[in-house]
Amino acid sequence: MKEIPASGMLKKERHAYIINQINLHNKVLSSDLSLLLKVSEDTVRRDLNELSEKGKLLKVHGGALSKSFHFPYEQIDIYAQESKREIAKKAISLISEGMIVLTGGGTTMLEMARLIPDNLKATIFTISPLVALELAEREFLTVILVGGQLNKNSQVIMGSKTVRELSEIRVDLCFLGANGIDINEGITDSDWEVVQVKKAMIKSAARTVIMCIGEKLNSAQKMKVCSFNEIDFLITDLKSSNHKVQEYRGQVKVL
Amino acid sequence: MKEIPASGMLKKERHAYIINQINLHNKVLSSDLSLLLKVSEDTVRRDLNELSEKGKLLKVHGGALSKSFHFPYEQIDIYAQESKREIAKKAISLISEGMIVLTGGGTTMLEMARLIPDNLKATIFTISPLVALELAEREFLTVILVGGQLNKNSQVIMGSKTVRELSEIRVDLCFLGANGIDINEGITDSDWEVVQVKKAMIKSAARTVIMCIGEKLNSAQKMKVCSFNEIDFLITDLKSSNHKVQEYRGQVKVL
DNA sequence: GTTTATTTTGCAGGTTTTTGCGTATCTTAA
DNA sequence: TTAAGATACGCAAAAACCTGCAAAATAAAC
Structure with missing residues (x-):
């Protein structure tokens, strides 16, 4: 995303420039604009406030957003966000430079996408448009x-087309959320289509990581996705000393 | 960009000079003009105020801006938002029940997605995650x-994988935005990858609709997407009586 | 060509706008 | 809870601005 830095702009021009940036990217950061326009952040903030009062944009902490546009993922409240963030961080630590990764959807995965650092070099396949847009x-x-x-x-994204496409790719690491995890039943889910996609994802990955908040442990759904021997890591927000976690230690590597 | 300094100019001459500068650069600084015209900044300001009152330019703090040239930005948001909505509505009227439709990305397409009624039964292929999430x-x-x-x-979404996937589908109607439209050049774009995808989209569609705000009419980019005989409808926000529109009537059905 | 009237210009002084920097406060993420 | 980042507020310097005025330039009249 390379913008042409501007110099010696009149206030009106800056304002126009900012509006343009908003139209292009739906949001602007005060810090970016400061560099781009070569003025202090204070000036940028004053500009943004003026434009905001004129109703041209929506001023928010850190920058401004397009008024007519809302990022789909900004309105999502995440249940148990702290837990999911914990999980996400552990998951990210498994990704190393140059890897090819495949991810599912869900809020945990979205949280993970948000936490992926800017400097990571990797290829990410995903079935979630939200994750894709974030990344x-x-x-x-x-x-x-x-x-x-x-x-x-x-x-x-799911369905037969997805399953077929998934069968054509090979990835190093696959991250999946889980609807149900049970020591006997393995990984389970309630939706048939979801199961098909997850199966396909696991199949195309060298290693699979299941991410799941503690409360879903020891709960089973109707349909089986896979058993523990098909997955390589289980990531939860629980401490390793937790008794729930201990049960799974024999079946799978728990992080 | 070196300007020829002028000396001993009459007021009228200065005014002409200033207007010329504005036409060339879309803006002038009082300080620059003072040096260039070898008169005091006060005089320049008086000149600018006069020209401003005559409506020849827009006086701002520090200089003046072109009036006729509405920046690629400025108010374009509100103005174009309406335009795009107009276009979107016309486009939607082309979709009938049960159709299989393919859409591109861009703000016009997103506006269209927002305006699609809740009760429409159809299948929508899209290369835009944002459009997909909206729908x-x-x-x-x-x-x-x-x-x-x-x-x-x-x-x-673009790239070779996309082009290949597009080659495997058949749709009734394809909606595309355009970066450049010119009566001689046809539909053009500035990015090679975009051109490849658009070509593939047109190929897989029985009929193609180009959506484009009036401003972009009669502008050409480097790469050609297709000529008018490959598209079926051109939708703009301009009235059918507009002279710009008339030119295209012979080549394509304009809505 | 000279004189007079008119316009234009530059300057001085005071006012307003704009901007960047410190400082204190607030938000956000971990 | 803490620390980093973003924000608001006040201030001061610089730049731009305006007003009035007298000198200079131009136009008009004689």
Whole structure:
């Protein structure tokens, strides 16, 4: 994302420039504008406030947003956000430079996407448009969306087209959320289509990571995705000393 | 950009000179003009105020801006928002029940997605995750995202994978935005990858609709997407009586 | 060509705008 | 809870601005 730095601009010009940036990217950061326009952040803030009063944009902490546009992921409240962030951080530590990764959807995955550092070089396949859009801002990431039908509830891509596409790729690491995890049943889910996609994802990955908040442990759904021998890591927010965690130690590597 | 300093100019001459500068650079600084015209800044200011009152330019603190040239920005948001909505509405009227539709990305397309009624039954293929997410809320729509690499700037999916996937589908109607439209050059764009995807989209569609705000008419970019005989409709926000529109009537059906 | 009237210009002084920097306060993320 | 980052506020310097005025330039009249 390279913008042409501007110099010696009149106030009106700066304002116009800012509006333009907003139209292009739907948001601006005060810090970016300061560099781009070569004025202090104070001046940028004053500009943004003026434009905001004129109703041209929506001033927010750190910058401004387009008034007519809302990022879909900004309005999502995440349940158990702290836990999910914990999980996300552990998950990210598994990704090393140059890896090819595949991710599912869900809020945990979205949280993970948000926490992925700007300087990570990797290729990310995903079935979640939200994850893809979040990652699109990372300069060194190659983001590839798997094609297929968008599921209305889960906002991830699934269906036969997706399964077929997944069968054609090979990745190093696959990150999946889980609806149910049980020591006997393995990984389970309630939706048949979801199960098909997850199976396909696991199949195309050298190693699979299941990410799951502690409360979902020891709960089973109707359909089986896979058993523990098909997955390589289980990441939860629970401490390793937790008794729930201990049960799974024999079956899978728990982080 | 070196200007020829002028000396001993009459007021009228200075005014002409200033207007000329404005036409060339879209802005002038009082300080620059003072040096260039070898008169005091006060005189320059008086000149600018006079020209401003005559409506020849827009006086601002520090100099003046062109009036006729509305920046590629400035108010374009509000103004173009309306335009794009107009276009979007016309476009939607082309979709009938049960159709299979393919859409590109861009703000016009997003506006269109927002305006698609809740009760429309159709299948929508798209290369824009944003459009897909917007449409995911429509109960009777089947939304399918084409797979491929997510472009960071445009936030649409493109690349060879996308082109290949597009070659495997057949749709009734394809909606595309245009970067440049010119009566001789046809539809043009500035990015090679974009051109490849657009070509593939047009190829897989029985009929193609180009959506484009009036301003972009009669502007050409480096790369050619297609000529007018490959597209079926051109939708703009201009009235059908507009002379710009008339020119295209012979080549394509203009809405 | 000279004189007179008119316009234009530059300057001095005071006012306003704009901007950047410190400082204190607030937000956000970990 | 803490620390880093973003923000608001006040201030001061610089730049731009305006007003009035007298000198200079131009135009008009004689």
